[in-house]
Amino acid sequence: MAPAEGPGAKKGILDRLDSGEVVIGDGSFLLTLEKRGFVKAGLWTPEAVVEHPNAVRQLHMEFLRAGADVLQTFTFSATEDNLESKWEDVNEAACDLAREVADRGDALVAGGICETSLYKYHKDEARIKNIFRLQLEVFARKNVDFLIAEYFEHMEEAVWAVEVLKEVGKPVAATMCIGPEGDMHGVTPGECAVKLVQAGANIVGVNCRFGPWTSLQTMKLMKEGLRATGLQAHLMVQSLGFHTPDCGKGGFVDLPEYPFGLEPRVATRWDIQKYAREAYNLGIRYIGGCCGFEPYHIRAIAEELAPERGFFPPASEKHGSWGSGLTMHTKPWIRARARREYWENLHPASGRPFCPSLSKPDV
Ligand SMILES: [Zn+2]
Numbered sequence: 001m002a003p004a005e006g007p008g009a010k011k012g013i014l015d016r017l018d019s020g021e022v023v024i025g026d027g028s029f030l031l032t033l034e035k036r037g038f039v040k041a042g043l044w045t046p047e048a049v050v051e052h053p054n055a056v057r058q059l060h061m062e063f064l065r066a067g068a069d070v071l072q073t074f075t076f077s078a079t080e081d082n083l084e085s086k087w088e089d090v091n092e093a094a095c096d097l098a099r100e101v102a103d104r105g106d107a108l109v110a111g112g113i114c115e116t117s118l119y120k121y122h123k124d125e126a127r128i129k130n131i132f133r134l135q136l137e138v139f140a141r142k143n144v145d146f147l148i149a150e151y152f153e154h155m156e157e158a159v160w161a162v163e164v165l166k167e168v169g170k171p172v173a174a175t176m177c178i179g180p181e182g183d184m185h186g187v188t189p190g191e192c193a194v195k196l197v198q199a200g201a202n203i204v205g206v207n208c209r210f211g212p213w214t215s216l217q218t219m220k221l222m223k224e225g226l227r228a229t230g231l232q233a234h235l236m237v238q239s240l241g242f243h244t245p246d247c248g249k250g251g252f253v254d255l256p257e258y259p260f261g262l263e264p265r266v267a268t269r270w271d272i273q274k275y276a277r278e279a280y281n282l283g284i285r286y287i288g289g290c291c292g293f294e295p296y297h298i299r300a301i302a303e304e305l306a307p308e309r310g311f312f313p314p315a316s317e318k319h320g321s322w323g324s325g326l327t328m329h330t331k332p333w334i335r336a337r338a339r340r341e342y343w344e345n346l347h348p349a350s351g352r353p354f355c356p357s358l359s360k361p362d363v
Contacts, residue, residue: 013108013146014171014202016069017234017285022305025238025288026063027298029074031259033059041259045082046074049093056094060101062295067302067313070288071098072112072148073139079131081117091135095142110173111139113161114151125160132164139168146171150207150238151290153177153250155187155195162199173203173236173286179210180217181249189218190225197226197233205236208290209251212267212275215239219284235284239275241267241292246358252291254361264350266292270343272300280305 016023029046033039038048038055049056060071073094080087098109113135116128132149139147147165149172152158158176165172174196182188187195189206196204204226206218219237226233242265244252252258257265267275272289279287287301295315302313303321319325326338337343350357 023069023286024067025070026068027289027293028291031291045077049074056097064105065315066295066298070108070110071102072110073098091138108145110146110148111144112148119157129164149174151177153184155183155192159199162201166200171202174201175205175207177209189221193222193225194229197231203234203236207238211244212239236286237279237284238288238290241297248361254363256359269300272297273304276301276304
C-alpha cells in the first residue's frame with residue numbers, strides 16, 4: 001500500500017531531501033533506555049517495546065518534541081536469531097509505537113534493520129537475506145514511510161540489506177558504522193558509499209561507533225567517493241553523542257569505558273550545534289544521532305539549523321538559543337553567560353583530576 005496522498009498527507013523523505021530541506025533524525029534508544037532500566041546491555045535487544053511500551057513511547061515523544069523529523073522503529077537486532085519466537089511481536093509493537101508518536105507531529109516512521117550476528121561466521125547470503133526479509137515484511141505490513149539499513153561494519157552485508165529493503169519499493173537509507181579507515185575488510189568509506197548507491201540506496205552515510213568529528217571525516221570520504229564516480233545520493237550522518245578521538249578502527253566498543261563508563265565523553269549541546277553546522281556545510285541534509293545522543297542533542301541540531309529550516313522545535317520553548325534563558329538568572333556572573341561566545345568557546349572540565357583525557361583502546 002502506498003503512503004496516503006492528498007491534502008494533509010506528509011511529505012515523503014525523498015521529497016523533503018530533493019527539495020533541499022534539512023531532515024533531522026532521532027537519537028539514542030538502546031544506551032538511553034539501558035540507563036533508564038529498560039534494556040539489558042550485552043545482546044542489546046529491544047523487548048522494551050512490548051515489556052515497557054510507555055518507556056519507549058516517552059523517548060519517541062521526547063525526540064519528536066526536540067525536533068526529530070524521523071522516528072525510527074525500535075527494532076535494532078529484533079531478529080529471529082536474537083529474539084526467537086518474540087521477534088514478530090517486537091517488530092509489530094515497535095512500528096505501532098513509532099507511528100502513534102510520529103502522527104502527533106509531521107514526523108516520518110523509518111523501519112530499521114541492522115547487521116546480523118551471523119555474517120562474521122557464515123557469509124550465507126540466502127540465510128542472512130531471509131532474516132532481513134522477515135523484518136521487512138512486518139515493516140511493509142505496518143506501512144512505515146521508508147527504510148533504514150544501519151550499523152553495518154561489513155560492506156557486503158550492508159549491500160545485501162539494501163537489496164532486500166529495495167524489494168518493497170520504499171525509499172532506502174543505508175548507514176555503516178565505520179570510521180575513516182573503512183569497513184572491517186579495508187573497503188574505504190568512498191567505495192562503501194558507491195556500492196550502497198549502486199545497490200539502490202537513496203540515502204547513504206554513517207551511524208554509531210564514532211563521535212561527531214570522526215563521523216564527519218568519514219562522511220567527507222564517502223562524499224568524495226561518490227563524486228569521483230559521478231553517482232548521486234543524499235547524505236546522512238547519525239554519530240555517537242560521545243567524543244571518541246582515541247578510537248581505533250572498531251570505534252567506541254573498543255574503548256575501555258564502553259559501555260558503562262562513557263559519561264565523561266558526552267558531547268555538550270554546543271558541540272552538537274557545531275556538528276550540525278559542519279554537517280550542513282558538508283552538504284549533509286539528513287542529520288541525527290545514535291548511541292548517547294539524547295533529546296537535548298537533537299534539539300541542538302534543530303536550533304543550529306533553525307535559520308535554514310525557518311522554525312524552532314517545541315522543546316526550544318524551554319531553552320532559548322545560546323543560553324538566552326539565563327538573562328533571567330538572579331546571579332550576575334551567570335546572567336553574563338547568556339551569550340553565544342561564552343558557550344561556543346567553553347572547554348568543559350571533566351571534574352576527574354586523575355582521568356586521562358584519552359584512553360588506550362583494548363583492541
Ligand atoms: Zn549507536
